[in-house]
Amino acid sequence: MTTRTISSYRIPLFCAVTMLFWMSMYTSVPIMAPYVEFLGGSHQLAGWIVGMYGISQMLLRIPVGIMSDRFHKRRLFITFGLLFTAITGIGLWFTHDFTWILILRALAGAAAATWVDFTVLFTSYYKHEESTKAIGTISFFNSLGQVLGILSAGWAADKLGWESVFILGAVLGILGMIGSFFLIEKVEKDAPKITLRGIGDVATDRTLLFVSLLAILSQVLIFATVFGFTPVYAMQLGADKFSLSLLSLFANVPVALASLFGGRRWAIRYGEKRMVVVGFLLMGIFTFTVPFTHHLWLLMVTQALAGFGRGLSFTLLMGMSIKHMPADKRATAMGFFQAIYGLGMFVGPVLMGIIGDYFSLNQGFIVLGILGAFSALLAYLFVHNAAKKRPLTANNSTIAQ
Helix, strand or coil: CCHHHHHHHHHHHHHHHHHHHHHHHCCCCCCHHHHHHHCCCCHHHHHHHHHHHHHHHHHHHHHHHHHHHHHCCHHHHHHHHHHHHHHHHHHHHHCCCHHHHHHHHHHHHHHHHCHHHHHHHHHCCCCHHHHHHHHHHHHHHHHHHHHHHHHHHHHHHHHHCHHHHHHHHHHHHHHHHHHHCCCCCCCCCCCCCCCHHHHHHHHCCHHHHHHHHHHHHHHHHHHHHHHHHHHHHHHHCCCCHHHHHHHHHHHHHHHHHHHHHHHHHHHHHHCHHHHHHHHHHHHHHHHHCHHHCCCHHHHHHHHHHHHHHHHHHHHHHHHHHHCCCCHHHHHHHHHHHHHHHHHHHHHHHHHHHHHHHHCCHHHHHHHHHHHHHHHHHHHHHHHHHHHHHHHHCCCCCCCCC
16 A cells, blocks of 8 residues: 555544544443433432543553553554443443443543543644644544534433433444554654653653643533533423533534634634633633523533633643654653543542532532633743743743744
8 A cells, every 4th residue: 555545544534533432432421420310329429420531541541651652552552442432332231330330431431541542643644843733633523523422322312211322332432443443553763662761751841740730620620510510400400311412512512613723723823822721711701600591592602612612722732732742752741641631530520529419519610610710820820931931942842832
């Protein structure tokens, strides 16, 4: 097969596999909290089950990144990730036991940990300086897969019942796994393997640590709300199963658009870090307003605006985490970044569940809205400090501009 033939299909195929991966994953993510409560679980139990998806990612993504940089077998990890999504779907279809549901959500988190390899392999198809563009593109198909998974899950749950959603996720995972067999592994000639010293350099990189901190705060907001308890609040307003899928649709379509245009255009025009500030402000403001919305359509509008902010900020943070890294450290850096923000996936829904049980969900949304505004302030201070240092570090590649 010629290089030109490989180039003609590797990116479209990769985007299709990525879309199937996230469709499979997100058939169940947005409905998990309402489903647990439908089975008789409390807010706090729902929070733990939703959060388990994040904590397993936090534990696994650094080892996945290191092994990927060590052995340069990114496609293998992608295939296993899709296999795990299929197993998760089949398992959730079989069981109503909360312990097994908790374990299966941890397995879904293990699948999501392979997103490290998706992002790093895809960016290897682009020039080094085009990392943000590559991340914007793959993030668009990430979000598109989530949207399509949510829509199809909403239809299936409404017409066929909750359990049909899990079978749908398993089928999509199997289709993606078949596609992954044909992905092209791209390793730079004579690419060095990651060393212990290299791991230490990555773990102490100041830019990586700061954008990872912001990513934690972003994931706290996301997994406590749209992938946690916003659907529960919507059900209090009278939402049925299909309305829940529409709510997730409104929350995720803007993410896809902001990921595409934010990473490819607006970041270049207005500056990456300034777009991160705007993104956090939108998330904070429209999370704070949730308890004051008493109509389902208005709730959908707030989630669309918050989702647009999520797409702006998180896509750019992901690109900034590896843009300044050499090729032999990129998967490790992405592993650190994604592992660290996995903490937010766990803390967000657990915190919201505790607040919901001991106080109310309304108070939880207000607390999270304030956290979003605080995150915007942190990002603003980072922009301000970087701007002051720029004349002294114009040639320093460790500062992601």
